Amino acid sequence: MTASTTRRSTAAQTGTRRTSKAAAVAAIAVAGSLLLTSCGDQTESGKKDKDSGAVKSSAPLFSKLPADIQKAGVIKVGTDATYAPMEFKQGNDIVGVDPDIAKALSKQLGVEFEFTSGTFDTLLGALPTGRYNVIMSSMSDTKARQEGLDDKGKKTGTGVDFVDYFTASTGILVKKGNPQGIKSLDDLCGKKIAVQRGTTYETAAKELAAKCEKDGKGKLTVESFPTDAEAQTRVKSGGAVADLNDSPVAAYIAKTAGGGNDFEAIANKSDAGYFGIAVDKKNTQLRDAIKEALDAIIADGTYKAALDKWGAGDGAITKAVINGGS
Structure with missing residues (x-):
């Protein structure tokens, strides 16, 4: 096996750990999934202005986010919460390595990461619809997924960009x-x-x-x-x-x-090989903001602490990478 065969990688943007599915089908499948929000200290998350409704935050990288996410105060995350210790359900919460990394990123970006659990092979298909802003689900970064190719090399979508945050x-x-x-x-x-x-x-x-x-x-x-x-x-x-x-x-x-x-x-x-946070290729501003936030939490130690909490420290990286998969 090559590095690209680490877990939840699929060959295509719309699926092969995920089989290829149209976005509409994916949206229907995900619509029935359970919405669970990653819990934890969100002290740096933005607060809405009473008059404008916009979110304001003193977090160091808040201004780097796209305007729509600044206004919403939330990054919507698609995940398959069945993969302990990376992401799994505990009562009404989604917990694990990925949610804890997201909590650390939240303090840098000033917005909450709201996790929704869905079936793994529908997640990427729902990304272009806007149901999610990112996918964070122990997803392997592969060239095929970056280019939107299925397992036979057929073009099925525009592809995604990855901010790589872990190795397995x-x-x-x-x-x-x-x-x-x-x-x-x-x-x-x-x-x-x-x-x-x-x-x-x-x-x-x-x-x-x-x-x-x-x-x-x-x-x-x-x-x-x-x-x-x-x-x-x-x-x-x-x-x-x-x-x-x-x-x-x-x-x-x-x-x-x-x-x-x-x-x-x-x-x-x-x-x-790398696990990556998947972002729509058109949303380079969000991608770059997440990369900068990831580098910040690597530097301040909260990233490694999140991994060590779950016994996953061996997968730590020393620098955020964009599209490092093969």
């Missing part, structure tokens, strides 16, 4: 005790694995299956499920030997599922 590699989740002795991706040849539908891991697993067959190492069977939880259940029941996931997520599942008694995680660190 492939994590191989196996049953506790690792009964099949899996140590690397090559060890999966001749076996059955489970993945979440529409993720880069689904695409990468199919590519691995073709490689296994070409190399004469046996047939690799790939089963795809709507959610990663279903893929995990398949592994736990013995129906598949492994679930492919991002390294911090696989490690978190191994640590917490069944009190740490259900799974083990093997990291494939050679294929690390």
